[in-house]
Amino acid sequence: MYVNAVRVRIRSSxxxxxxxxxxxxxxxxxRKTEGFRGALLQRAPGRVLWMLMLWERPSHAHAFRGGGWHRRAMPRLLRLxxxxxxxDWEHAEEGLPSWGEVHQRLKAKGRFLALAAPSEAHRARDIGARVPADKRDGGRVEGES
Known part of the structure; x- marks a missing residue:
């Protein structure tokens, strides 16, 4: 399995x-992309969103990121x-990892995108200490069987 995790902060409410x-x-x-296994979206205080997606293989995640709505939206999102x-990482287990693991991996190996108006925390490569509550029943998007 292959995991893609993202933490973003919206510039304006x-x-x-x-x-x-x-x-x-x-x-x-x-959900309609081959290899999609599931996703979680979690809101956190301070206009922060955590997103987590699980794919069968890296090629499936790359196909999703490089096509359709995601590819068209990316230039606009860099301003928001x-x-x-x-x-991203290879994940040995079938299910989605915990938010705690996501947080640790972001702190250790996170990539920080070039943004139009980065915050001081972004410039300092600081994702903060807050981890979203692991509410596995909220925000889940199930993959198709």
Whole structure:
């Protein structure tokens, strides 16, 4: 299995609801992508969103990122966020990892994207100490069987 995890902070609360609508569209596209196994989206205080996706193989994740809505939205998204850290890894287990593991991996090996208006924390490569609650019943997008 292959995991892709992202932590972002929305620059302005004005963008919060339009962004969540866009994420719904992205989730719909992900479910239809070959190799998609599941995803979690978790909101955290301070306009922070944590996203976690599970794929059968890296090639499936790359196909999703490089096509459709995700590819068209990326240039706009770089202007909406002031923090963006991402990490990918091979995952031996079938299920999604815990948010604690995601946080540790982001701190150790996270990539910080070049943003239009990065925050001080983003410039310092700091994702903070807060980890979202592991509410596995909320925010889940199931893969198709």
């Amino acid at each position: 004005w963008w919060h609801w339009p962004l969540l609508a866009g994420l719904w569209v992205m989730a719909w596209h992900a 966020f002031d923090e963006w850290a991402a990490v």
